[in-house]
Every structure is written in structure tokens, then in C-alpha cells.
Amino acid sequence: MAEDEREQVWSATVDHLRTMIDSGRLPAGSRLPAERALCEQLGISRGSLRQALRVLDSIGYVQVRPGSGTYVRETVDEQPLRNWFSEHEQLVEKLFDLRTAVEPTLAERLALQHTPRVLERLEGTVDEMDRAAADGDMLRVIAADAEFHRVIAGNAGNDDVTDLLRSVLSLVGEERRAALRLPGQIRKAVDEHRAILEAIRRSDAAAARDITRRHLLDAKTYVHDYTARD
Numbered sequence: 051m052a053e054d055e056r057e058q059v060w061s062a063t064v065d066h067l068r069t070m071i072d073s074g075r076l077p078a079g080s081r082l083p084a085e086r087a088l089c090e091q092l093g094i095s096r097g098s099l100r101q102a103l104r105v106l107d108s109i110g111y112v113q114v115r116p117g118s119g120t121y122v123r124e125t126v127d128e129q130p131l132r133n134w135f136s137e138h139e140q141l142v143e144k145l146f147d148l149r150t151a152v153e154p155t156l157a158e159r160l161a162l163q164h165t166p167r168v169l170e171r172l173e174g175t176v177d178e179m180d181r182a183a184a185d186g187d188m189l190r191v192i193a194a195d196a197e198f199h200r201v202i203a204g205n206a207g208n209d210d211v212t213d214l215l216r217s218v219l220s221l222v223g224e225e226r227r228a229a230l231r232l233p234g235q236i237r238k239a240v241d242e243h244r245a246i247l248e249a250i251r252r253s254d255a256a257a258a259r260d261i262t263r264r265h266l267l268d269a270k271t272y273v274h275d276y277t278a279r280d
Contacts, residue, residue, distance in 0.1 A: 063094055063102035068189055071111055071122055082112065082120040105193050139274075146270035150263060153199065156206035158259035161250045168205045169251055172198060176243045183236045191236055198243050235272065239265075 070076045082088065082103075089099055103120055106112045114120050160168070175198040182190030242265040249257035 063092055063098055064105050064189075064193065066092060067102060067106060068111060076122050078122050078124045080122050081118075082122070084119070105196065110192075142273060143270065146266055146273075150266045150270070153202070153266060154259040154263040156202050157246060157250065157262040158255045159206040160202055161253050161255040161258040163207055164205070164250055164253075168201065169247070171201050172247045172250065175201065176240065176247055179236075179243065180240050183240060195239060195243075202246075235269070238268075242268075 067076070067082075076082065083091070085096055085099060089096055092099070103112060103114065107114050107120075110123055112120050113123050175194045179191055179194035179198070182188075182194060242261065245261050246258060246265065249261055
């Protein structure tokens, strides 16, 4: 199967599982059926299912628990957004701190050793995020945001640091879903992702590092200021 066909399969699987979760057919806290059963039910390969579950995990729809299975997460409602940030302020701050410590270095490394294929994948995620924003599709926005950072983490050439960041990114599904709902954040994130991409494309390691660091610090500051408003 060609790569674009595989992508269509897992993307359709993400949409299908999202519908099952949003409709309550898979309620919050419930365990998803075993991989084999889901593959048979959806008519897809295990590879496509695992990629779809990775996307759903990264955007906070499900949580993969090693040795136990995949479970539907509680979702963040839009209305009490400020309350959610207030209740999880320390966790959000720690996650941003961890990401700020790791991701700028990975972007710097990637600027020095990228391939045309990696650039194509990064550009695809930025374009997808832009289109999703225009369509008002928050799931696609969040998935594209997660994929942009995952592609950088997976291609920066340092397995130990990459593994650490993957562990961190697996914790930020709810933070990402909430943060991108803040006024103006989607447009800002798209523009900053594009700036990071262009720095990597022109092999400007210092700019890739600095823009990534500023991107994360600005998001952290924006979340803090939003939460502190009366």
C-alpha cells in the first residue's frame, strides 16, 4: 500500500474512533477492544490502528496503558477552560519546562541533519494545521500540532533525548487540547511552526533553537496570563 493510502486509512480510523468516543459509544474511562478485534471491526491493519491510536493519545482522546490496554480519557470542556488551567497549573508549568529544556536542542540538531523527506513531512503538518484551522476542525488542528513536534523528536538523531521527549509528549494531550483553544493561539502556533520549519530548511541551527524556545515560552506565558485574569 502506498504511503498516501496508508495515511488516508489511519486518518479515517482517527475520525471513526473519535466519532465513537464523542457519541458515547466508547464512554470516558472505558477500555477499547483488543487490537485484533478493532482491526477486524474497522477492516484495517495493526499498523494503521496503532498510528491512529498514537494520534488519539497525543491529542488527549485516549490513554495507552502498557500491559493494560487503551482507555478513553476524560475530555476538557471548552466552557470551564480557565478553571481547568487553574486546577492543573503546576502540571502544565512542569510540562512546558520539560519541553523547553529538550525541544529547542532537537530542532537545532535537525537543522544540521535534515533530509528532504523530513522537510516534506514537517511542511505537511504545518499545511494541515493551517487548513484545519480554516475549517474550524479542532481535532485536526491538535493532531497536526502533535505530529509536527513528534516528527522533530523522531528525526533529530539522539535516541535518548528523543525517547525522553516522547515520554513528555505522551503527557501533554489535555494541555495541548486546552492551550490551543485559547483565543488567538491556533494562528500563532501555525505561524511559529512555519518559522521553525523555515529555520530548519535553511540549516539555521541557532534560529531553529531560538524560535522553538520562544514558541514554548510564549505559550507558557500566555497560559499563565490567561489563567490569572479576573
